[in-house]
Amino acid sequence: MQTYRIRPAIVLSFAIALLAGCIGSEANPPEPQHASPAAVHAGETTASGRALSERTPAPAEAAAPAVDPTRKDAVVIRPVGDQLEFDTAEFTARAGQTLTIIFENTATSEAMSHNVVVLTTGADINRLGAAAMAAGEAMDYVPDDPAVVAATPLAAPGETVEVTFTVPDQPGAYPFVCTFAGHYVMMQGIMQVTS
Numbered sequence: 085m086q087t088y089r090i091r092p093a094i095v096l097s098f099a100i101a102l103l104a105g106c107i108g109s110e111a112n113p114p115e116p117q118h119a120s121p122a123a124v125h126a127g128e129t130t131a132s133g134r135a136l137s138e139r140t141p142a143p144a145e146a147a148a149p150a151v152d153p154t155r156k157d158a159v160v161i162r163p164v165g166d167q168l169e170f171d172t173a174e175f176t177a178r179a180g181q182t183l184t185i186i187f188e189n190t191a192t193s194e195a196m197s198h199n200v201v202v203l204t205t206g207a208d209i210n211r212l213g214a215a216a217m218a219a220g221e222a223m224d225y226v227p228d229d230p231a232v233v234a235a236t237p238l239a240a241p242g243e244t245v246e247v248t249f250t251v252p253d254q255p256g257a258y259p260f261v262c263t264f265a266g267h268y269v270m271m272q273g274i275m276q277v278t279s
């Protein structure tokens with residue numbers, strides 16, 4: 085198991101983002117789909133993590149880590165370019181630890197808003213995904229459901245969001261998904277909780 089596979093993924097996602105930007109610039113007409121800033125999921129979510137990612141908007145700086153990658157209490161997740169894919173397929177956390185998931189939305193397509201929603205072990209992702217669609221923008225695409233362990237706010241392209249929560253006491257594989265607009269079908273990963 086690898087706790088942090090961020091650095092190679094950053095380089096890869098940045099390269100793909102550049103490619104996608106060149107190829108897809110005319111294929112995707114702008115279609116504003118920003119969530120209302122007020123529609124932040126209630127609970128333990130925090131405000132967007134701008135203080136942790138004081139980077140300049142220059143594209144060359146996009147690959148800089150938002151936090152020290154040696155931190156054991158935080159994990160940084162990004163999308164792969166404008167694809168429906170997280171750059172982190174799996175990460176490890178200790179049972180009961182306090183963990184901050186930072187999601188830096190490096191996508192450039194206007195339609196590629198994302199979030200990171202951690203579910204309980206064995207959660208029915210399809211059921212949750214459908215519930216998220218029903219919850220819609222008013223709920224930031226996060227249903228009020230006991231299967232939701234933690235959820236970041238929705239991040240529009242260029243935004244960074246985060247959530248700090250207590251990792252469950254039960255070791256196991258906890259799926260995480262993006263619940264925005266049906267992305268859960270493709271955007272999935274695993275939080276491995278160890279004792």
Ligand SMILES: [Cu+2]
Nearest residue numbers: 197198262267
């Ligand atoms: Cu998404």
